[in-house]
Amino acid sequence: MVFAIQPFCKRETILPKTLLRVLSGETVSPPPVWLMRQAGRYLPEYRAIRAKTKNFLEMVYTPDIAVEVTLQPLRRYGMDAAILFSDILVIPDALGQSVAFMQGEGPVLEPLRTATDIGRLTSAGLHEHLAPVYETVRRLAKELDSNTALIGFAGAPWTVAVYMVEGRGGTDHATIRRWAYSDPVGFGRLIELLVEATVAYLSYQIEAGAEAVQLFDTWAGVLSEQQFQQWCIAPTKAIVERLREKHPGVPVIGFPRGAGALYVDYISNTGVNGIGLDTGVPLSWAAQVLQPQGAIQGNLDNQLLATGGNALDAAVDRLLAIFGHGPFIFNLGHGIVPDTPPEHVARLVERVRAWNG
Ligand code: CP3
Secondary structure (H helix, E strand, O other): OOOOOOOOOOOOOOOOOHHHHHHOOOOOOOOOEOOOOOOOOOOHHHHHHHHHOOOHHHHHOOHHHHHHHHHHHHHHHOOOEEEOOOOOOHHHHHHOOOEEEEOOOEEEEOOOOOHHHHHHOOOOOHHHHHHHHHHHHHHHHHHOOOOOEEEEEEEOHHHHHHHHHHOOOOOOOHHHHHHHHHOHHHHHHHHHHHHHHHHHHHHHHHHHOOOEEEEEEOOHHHOOHHHHHHHHHHHHHHHHHHHHHHOOOOOEEEEEOOOHHHHHHHHHHHOOOEEEOOOOOOHHHHHHHOHHHOEEEEEEOHHHHHHOHHHHHHHHHHHHHHHOOOOEEEEEOOOOOOOOOHHHHHHHHHHHHOOOO
8 A cells, every 4th residue: 555645744944934033022133124114105016006996995905906015015125024905094994984095185084073973983894894804814824935924903093093083194183182181081982992993803813814913003192191191002001911812922013103202101011012113213212221121113214215325324224233133123113105216125125134233
């Protein structure tokens, strides 16, 4: 009798992916690199697909397109991580608030102003609505090679609430800040609803194959100290705790943009494994005070990436010299801007990879 020899399990020596090693506290040299908004309009191949679709949300909810667009920057530059192509505003969309992406204007939502408005939101159809996003994650998990980590993400409750209440992002946030002061209980219900939805959404992403998740708190920097505690740290901590109960091995990266000195409270109180620094954070301070508590991710100026040249090289080297001897993920301080020349991204990735400090 002839036996076909079948290995009962495929044994490759798989070292954990560099991004995951760093998020578990290891120093990896050179550090892993990925860039916020690495998929997007600065790439001609993205613009070609975008031109063929009706609107941005159609891209997000069509797994064939979302997978392709996620992989585009990896084909060019081979970053150490892919980030799911989606948007933080799929949560309000899935809760039943109307969300539109206007060309050249950014997102516009029907603003939510009262307890009655909140009462109209429903999470009953959340997962059905977001099923295409989970399908995108599932397909990406199969596509990626053994060195490339898959990052899932969501907006943090405060930042998602900013868009839901203000109707857009780039305002002075007067309405939401006054609501939070005048009726913390009523406003708190919106934040609680978002905590629930975000835990559920990120858990499904993880079950579909996301290996790490990032919480984007883009507008954390407009909060006063106490409000930061209440609307940024507390909901983030709740999300991290609940995710950890369900998925203990999956690291969380927090990005409280503009938090300044409050980055210290954020990293010591939320339980995140890694922290995204915006461009304004002083490097030596962060290396001394924050890096001993968690992995650092950041924080090259996205406008310097758009500028390029020797100044870009020097800033890359400086970041590597200051953060590269501890747990560090090379990234920007905010997303790539659309007029960034793609060759600058290549130059950045090559320079990080060549580092042997
Ligand atoms: O490559 C990646 O980073 C993954 C995809 C991703 C997008 N949005 C795609 C996108 C991620 C992680 C986000 C997060 C996001 N979305 C944030 C947090 C991070 C940040 O930048 O502060 C915020 C605040 C949003 C909300 C949002 N979506 C805005 C304000 C805009 C308009 C601004 C813009 O750049 O056009 C979007 C649209 C959007 N999200 C685009 C992309 C690629 C551009 C849409 C287009 O092609 O027309």
